[in-house]
Amino acid sequence: MRKARVLMDRDFAIARTDPRLFGAFVEHLGRCVYGGIYEPGHPTADDKGFRGDVLALVKELGPTIIRYPGGNFVSGYNWEDGVGPAEKRPVRLDLAWFSTEPNSFGTNEFVDWCKAADVEPMLAVNLGTRGGEAAANLVEYCNHPGGSAWSDLRRSHGWEKPHGVRFWCLGNEMDGPWQIGHKSAAAYGPVALEAAKMMRWVDPKIELAVCGSCGRSMPTFGTWEDTVLDQTFDHVDYVSLHTYLNNYRRDSAAFLASPDLMDRFIDEVVALADAAAARRRSDKRLMLNFDEWNVWYRTRRNRADRVKEGWPVAPPILEEIYTMEDALVFGGACISLLNHADRVKAACLAQLVNAIAPIMTETGGAAWRQTIFFPFAHMSRFGRGKVLRIQVESDAYDTTYYDPRGPLELTFPIANVPYLKMAAVAGEAGTVSLFMLNRDLNQEIEVSIDARNFGELAVVDAFQLRHDDLQATNTRDAPARVKPQPLRGVSIVGAQLRAVLAPASWNVVHLSAG
CATH class of the missing domain: 2.60.40.1180 (Golgi alpha-mannosidase II)
Known part of the structure; x- marks a missing residue:
């Protein structure tokens, strides 16, 4: 032994956990939305099409904030497609996941679902194929009370009161070559800056997260943060980071050690953010938004594989089946997040239902807890307080x-x-x-x-x-x-x-x- x-x-503490540390992620990816949180006609669905059995498990899981609508999906998404009468919404080809997007679930439905789940919404804007104007228009649509074109459009759609969305992400994984509208740091920085300015001019109360490099093994890591933060530092509150832990080599000891690399990654991004502050002689401290993290490696696919399958609606992709061993590594990641509560103020388990998720469903049938469900539920239930x-x-x-x-x-x-x-x-x-x-x-x-x-x-x-x-x-x-x-x-x-x-x-x- x-x-x-x-x-x-x-009397010796790191920090109090921010309620947003216990977040999750819903993307238009596979069966996360359609057949996951939203399935009209399901025996447990309410009059809005929200699955009651999934809502019950989400409340048991205990997330506090949900990021939406992506993820890779957001970089090609026109938010206007997902509002207004459902029967008039356009059907689009989604180039992120090579699926057909019916747009029957959009921004307003998501905000309503968040209210039903008792969670805060976190919205990401498209800075892949679009820019600051579309992002600012979405803020106006969501948050302005009325008397303007976009806010009155929301009201005409049946949502009289503003949604009051506070947390916004400036794009997604923009240094990833797989990303729609992939950009260099020198190109992304000005786009993020102008979007941040315009969005905050519409609503000064919002909080903004700028994209950091999407992985510690990216060749851009470090130099990306230096360049982007030098351009956006004064206009954002958070920098994002993503990690997916793997066991490709079937080495259990290494797999169980991998959460310690999350600790290193967090420390390194903190150092990069503070270096940007130091160059300005600024006492401002950017916080971290760890808005994608999980175990994921069995169901990764490349675009060539996706293209072969045609353009299905809500295909069963990335449906990782989690093991006991995965749950241990996942728990180690939970510990890493808690032990960095001084700088990681928001985090999102990716994702919530079916696609690399703690909750699995059968379309038209049952819903159940995956192994990783339990460490997250424990962290959310017992992790509130002073670390x-x-x-x-x-x-x-x-x-x-x-x-x-x-x-x-x-x-x-x-x-x-x-x-x-x-x-x-x-x-x-x-x-x-x-x-x-x-x-x-x-x-x-x-x-x-x-x-x-x-x-x-x-x-x-x-x-x-x-x-x-x-x-x-x-x-x-x-x-x-x-x-x-x-x-x-x-x-x-x-x-x-x-x-x-x-x-x-x-x-x-x-x-x-x-």
Whole structure:
């Protein structure tokens, strides 16, 4: 049995988690919208076509903000196609996913769905094939109360009150060669700048996220941020970053270590953002919007493969079936986000339903939870509060991770990977929650925690997510094969807490304190 020691003090904190840290993503991609959140005629659908069974699972999952409508899709999207009478909306070919887009679900339906799901909307604007004028018009349509052409058009469509969308993304993955309207940093920066200015002139209260490089393995990473932030720094609030973790080489140890590269990526983007501030002698600090993150590698496809399939409506693409092992890595990513709560103020799990998602559905049939559903639900439920700056002493290992994201195929050495990856959050109501990932595939870890300045501690909830088969999945016919179980063997003596974590397990301990 391995041993790990942890020191945590209630008075030493990283930051409070922003409510937007627990976000997700809905794109017009595969069956995420059609057959996912929206399916008129489904037995559980309401009068707006929203699937009730999916809404119930979304509320259980607990996202707080949802990014829409893309993603790659947004870079070729005319938002005007998705408003007005549904029967008059044009049917378009979507060049991002080589699908046919009926446009029967658009901006207003999305905002209504967000209200039904009790989440905040986050909208992205098309800076691939369009620019500042179309973006500003969308802000006017959504947020202006009335008395102008675009706001009165919204009212004529049946939405009298403004939507009040606060968070906006200036395009998507613009340094990716796969992106519609792909641009160099020198070309994107001025477009983003002018869009930001015009959008904020329409509504000064909005918050704006500019595109950072879409991956740490992109050849543009670093120089992209330098160029774009030098042009947009004074007009934006966030810089975006994306990460998809993979196990292409079937190396479990490297896969379980990969969330530590998220930590590095975050630190590097923070450094780039602060360098832009330093060049201006500015005390402004840009925050990070980690608006795409997940495990994804089995269902990646290139455009040639997509073209062969014709132009279907809502095809079942990117429907990654997640394993127990994926859930462990996903949990490690949750811990990475929590431990950077001082600068990562918004984040979006990509995506929400069917396409690389925690929720799966059968069109016309059932909906169920994938394995990755549980770590996110735990993070959202128990991760609200003050993230503590803990000290972890754990045995460690060295590995090498392979990342083919983007045009480069890179390997990253990862040294000193602690077998115990952990975050701790002090809640607002005298609680503290521990998120613990045992990355050892074979041995238990006995964790000893010295908890200072918490008063008397007591266990409220303790559970683990594990399975003897790391490749176990949840399916329509076996929707609860992988699910949380009680965590036994948690004991407290004074200010000392002891827990024994099973090999390859995700663990949450929720305590009352004081």
